[in-house]
Amino acid sequence: VLKVVNVDLNVDQNTYDHHTDYYEITQQRTLEDGSIADRLLVVRRGEPFDVTITFDRPFIDGKDGVKLVFDVGPSSRESKGTRVSMLLSDKDQPKQWGASTLGMQGDLLHIRVFTPPTCFVAKWLLHLDTVLCKSATESKTFRYTHKQPIYVIFNPWCPDDQVYLSDAHSRLEFVLNDHGRLYRGTGRQISCKPWNFGQFEDFVLDCCMSLLDQSGLNWQSRGNPVLIARKISAIVNSSDDDGILVGNWSGDYSGGTSPMAWVGSVAILGEFWKTKKPVKFGQCWVFSAVVTSVARALGLPARSVTNFSSAHDCDGSITIDCHWKPDGTPLEEYNQDSVWNFHVWNETWMSRPDLPSGYGGWQAIDATPQETSDGIYCAGPASVEALKNGLTHLPYDGAFIFAEVNADRVNWIQKPDGGWCNTKQAHSIGKFISTKAPGQDRRIDITQQYKFPEGSTQERTAVWRAIKEMGTRADIYEASDMTFDLVDHNDTMVGKPFDVKMKISNQSSEERTVKMTLTVQVVYYTGVVACVIKKEAHSVKCKPKADGEVKMKVTVNDYLNKLVDMCIIKMSCMARVVETNQFFCESDDFRLIKPDIMVKAPSVVKTDEAYEVEAAFTNPLNRSLTRCDFTIEGASVQKLLHFKHA
Structure with missing residues (x-):
């Protein structure tokens, strides 16, 4: 033989x-x-x-x-x-x-x-x-x-593969690039976080294959990128299947690593592969970055996407309902929906033969455990093109993801007699949707891929279609002859004072009396309030066809010891027009700017030889910083490096 x-x-x-x-x-x-x-x-x-x-x-x-x-x-x-x-x-x-x-x-x-x-x-x-x-x-x-x-x-180079991506530059970025950028902050103060995806490290592909083996996905589904992408969104979180990452938004990260400290996926995947136990801790950008690493390792084109002013609709109404007392105090027992300053999810590229023609391309998936889908903490894939057109009935999880980018925010205000009135902010959700440009270290805005221009007939039609198919409430409009506008803050450095300004415009032919409460709070990026910094009540008279302004000063001592992760400040105003008994509720947020870290490294280094890297930033505060820790991860750097500043 x-x-x-x-x-x-x-x-x-x-x-x-x-x-x-x-x-x-x-x-x-x-x-x-x-x-x-x-x-x-x-x-x-x-x-x-x-x-x-x-x-x-x-x-x-x-x-x-x-x-x-x-x-x-x-x-x-x-x-x-x-x-x-x-x-x-x-x-x-x-x-x-x-x-x-x-x-x-x-x-x-x-x-x-x-x-x-x-x-x-x-x-x-x-x-x-x-x-x-x-x-x-x-x-x-x-x-x-x-x-x-x-x-x-998977093979994005093969025209017959469901994940075929025709553009060569896109393949280089979304399949082969092992470094990237994640975007965080607020819509007006977008910051980037460099990230080492590390999908080509020696153990990563074995780890990803093992995850698929243990996921419960049957073999007949192991060639289907739709089902594999959906499974990836489930196995990256540990909420119900002992997946890769444990989520933690409490601010207490004892017993694990702060989500802010991770700078790449390799250390996370390495710890999971070694211990076979979920890694502590992650938040949305960490979940998204690990999804990018896993998907690219398996050959599935993927990118991390950030949505600013991202809604979390808890009841499927496709509205974000906020309840308030007349003085501007939130009625927390009524408030289940929330608006995150930003939220990071993923897109994977594939055709969708399971959907009507025209809805292939980028598909949104989300591994951050927010709501269950079919009893599991996962989301997507949802066709981005279908989301744009309000086709929320198409699989998977279209209604939830549509609400994240295009829900209406409805403020329900309790009247003194116990009744309710409401105001609607139709264009406050889903801003500056961002991802890294192919082949360049810059941000591109892809909001137009998720929604038509705000206020356009097409955008409003998409909202109505979504609500008709999957929503639960009728629209609300209320005429008004007064307008209110919170002034943006774009360039306030941490350690500096700032003003909260509310501009008022009386468009009527009569004088108006406005009673309002201005509130400044520290919030987590998920929109959860950490504490109140300051609160003031004002009463102003606004002459006919005239404009006015109300201002509240906030000093460094008011806020510095109250800040939490991300240094995000929320401003809100609750106002009542005495003559018409109309109520208005307006809120906005901004991020106090932190100094950039400047890195100096040699342009050429030799294998197996040590080299020096300098990382530095300028302390903007009038006090010394303590317990400073620099974290470094890079290609072929198998161990997460920590350097404590003397």
């Missing part, structure tokens, strides 16, 4: 052809014990790869038979697609498994293997069966099992 002596997976050429030579497992590397690790093959489905087989004697065509068997999973079966058997053939069957002979050279046989563009994303084992046919009824078989698996991942 012809016996296989060796199988060469031609890692160099195949990984170059498949754009997978970035994965560290495909390169020669030294393990911690000093041994040399085997080089592993990572291929993208739908693209052929070449294999060289060495036999113990020359292959005799017509006498010797060679069968390739690929299997995956604990109990592979051909009926389930988890085992594939094929004989060498002279021709390729399009979009199917297959193998053909390229040529023979002594004891060597060169073959080409074809995988379908719907192949399961997994670690496949390769077996080679050689058969000696002695007669029409008698044969002998020898089996060779290759000791290392072949990793098969």
Whole structure:
């Protein structure tokens, strides 16, 4: 019987052809014990790869038979697609498994293997069966099992793959870039946080494959990017399946790492892979960054997206309902909905054959555990194009994500007699939706991909369509001859005083008396109030067809010891026009600016040699800072580095 002596997976050429030579497992590397690790093959489905087989004697065509068997999973079966058997053939069957002979050279046989563009994303084992046919009824078989698996991942370069991305620059960014930027802050003060996605680090692909294996996703779904993206949004959080990250918005991060301290996904995934336990702690941008790392590792084009003034609709009404006392004090027992200063989720690129035509492309998914979907903390994928048009009934979780970007905010104000009046802010949700530009370290605004221009007929139509399909309330409009406008704060540095200004305009022909309460609060980025800084009541008279202004001064001593993560300040005004008994409620927020960290590093460094990096910032406060800690993560820096400032 012809016996296989060796199988060469031609890692160099195949990984170059498949754009997978970035994965560290495909390169020669030294393990911690000093041994040399085997080089592993990572291929993208739908693209052929070449294999060289060495036999113990020359292959005799017509006498010797060679069968390739690929299997995956604990109990592979051909009926389930988890085992594939094929004989060498002279021709390729399009979009199917297959193998053909390229040529023979002594004891060597060169073959080409074809995988379908719907192949399961997994670690496949390769077996080679050689058969000696002695007669029409008698044969002998020898089996060779290759000791290392072949990793098969999505293929954005293949037009027949559901994740095909035609633009080369986009593929470089959303598949191959292992560094990026996350955007945080407020809509008027957007800051970026550099992030090391690290999807090519040596253990990351094994970690991601293991997550899919343990996710409960059946094998028939392992080739479907829609279902895999949805599962990724579930397994990155630990709320119901012991996934990667534990969420924590309490401000107390004892027993773990503050979400603000992470600077990359590698340390998070490394700790999870090592301990097999959820990592403490994450908030939305950390969940999103890890999703980007996992998706890109599996070949799924992905990016992190930030929505400023992001709504959290708890009851599916597609409105954000806020309840207030007449003096501007919130009625917390009524308030379930909230507006986050920003929220970070993800988009993954794919066609959607499960939806009507035209709704492929970017799909929103969200791993931050906010609300359950089908009993699991996950969200999406929801077609961004469908969201823009208000088609909230299409799968998955369209109503919830639509509300995040385009819900109306309704302020319900309790009257002295116990009744209610309301005011509506129709264009206060979903601002400056941001992501990193392909190939550039700059922010691009993609708000127009999620919604038509605010106030346009198309935008209002989309809102009404969404409410008609999935919402629960009728619209509310109320005529008014007074307008109120909180003045923006865009450039207040932490440690500096600021003013809260409310501009008033009386558009009527009569004098108006306005009684108002101005309130300044410290809030977490989720919109949850940490404490009240200052509160003042004012009474002003506004002449006919005239403008006025109310101002409240806030000193550094008023707020400095009350700040929490992100240094976000919320301003609000509750006003009542005495003559007409009309109520108004307006709120806005801004982020106190922190100094930038300036980094100096050499332009060229040598492997295995130490080098110096300088990180510095200027303290803007009139007091000394204590317990300063610099955190560093980078490509090939396996351990998260902490440097405490003296």
